[in-house]
Amino acid sequence: MTSPLHDPVLEKLLDRLHAQSDEQAGEMSAFLAEQRRESGQDRSQRGFDDNLRQFLGDKLVALDRDKATFCYQLCRALGARRVVEAGTSHGVSTLYLAAAVRDNGHDDGVVIATEYEPAKAGIARANFEEAGLARWIELREGDLRETLVDCGGPVDFLLVDIWHVALDALELVTPALRPDAAIITDNTISAAKGYQPYFEFLNDPANKLRTMTLPFAGGLEFTVRVD
Structure with missing residues (x-):
């Protein structure tokens, strides 16, 4: 997709950050799946507990x-x-x-x-x-x-x-x-x-x-x- 930003400095930074976020996506999916198996609840039902807060502490959680x-x-x-x-x-x-x-x-x-x-x-x-x-x-x-x-x-x-x-x-x-x-x-x-x-x-x-x-x-x- 062609970027509408037309800002080479910003686009280069965003490419790097989105790539980092994409790399973390699999790890995050696996963690949330394990939580569902353990509790029988999805993320929104389980709430924002200490385990989730600790896991997300170094994650980008970037908007797509x-x-x-x-x-x-x-x-x-x-x-x-x-x-x-x-x-x-x-x-x-x-x-x-x-x-x-x-x-x-x-x-x-x-x-x-x-x-x-x-x-x-x-x-x-x-x-x-x-x-x-x-x-x-x-x-x-x-x-x-x-x-x-x-x-x-x-x-x-x-x-x-x-x-x-x-x-x-x-x-x-x-x-x-x-x-x-x-x-x-x-x-x-x-x-x-x-x-x-x-x-x-x-x-x-x-x-x-x-x-x-x-x-x-x-x-x-x-x-x-x-x-």
Whole structure:
């Protein structure tokens, strides 16, 4: 697939990070399969326990390239200036979002990124600097239930890529979404059981959201804020 980014430095970095993430995919699948065998539950039912947190401690858990590219394109179409990302990890998807804000011509634009693990936050910051995109990224380290209390202004786009606190992120950011803002949520088919309360919020008319599931691997939820 031809990249829409047209940024050789960024594309080289993303090639390296996606390759690293792809290498980890098999190891991650094997670990999750073993957990299912032991507990009789899939990841979304089991919850985010200490074993899973420890395993994921050094993993990229990167958004798939096609999904990240879709987010870039959508942010370009929206003319996004203020973006929020719940679940940054090593910052792969953050780079796509920041590139979109930059390419939209918003010198004062920002991607508010969130990461709980200090080690991952440090790696993400280094990636932001290497890509030359750090000026468009505000990385908030810690529990997003605290770091996303104030988004600092109207939000154009929200990416949710951290299923176990997805509802918390949605509830916090939704009041800040401007009309016609978009939300993308990953793996809403593969982790459907864990997303049940999330979908209840999406489908509550009082929240002024309209949603549909797109046929990306694992499911990708596309939600729009309406008046």
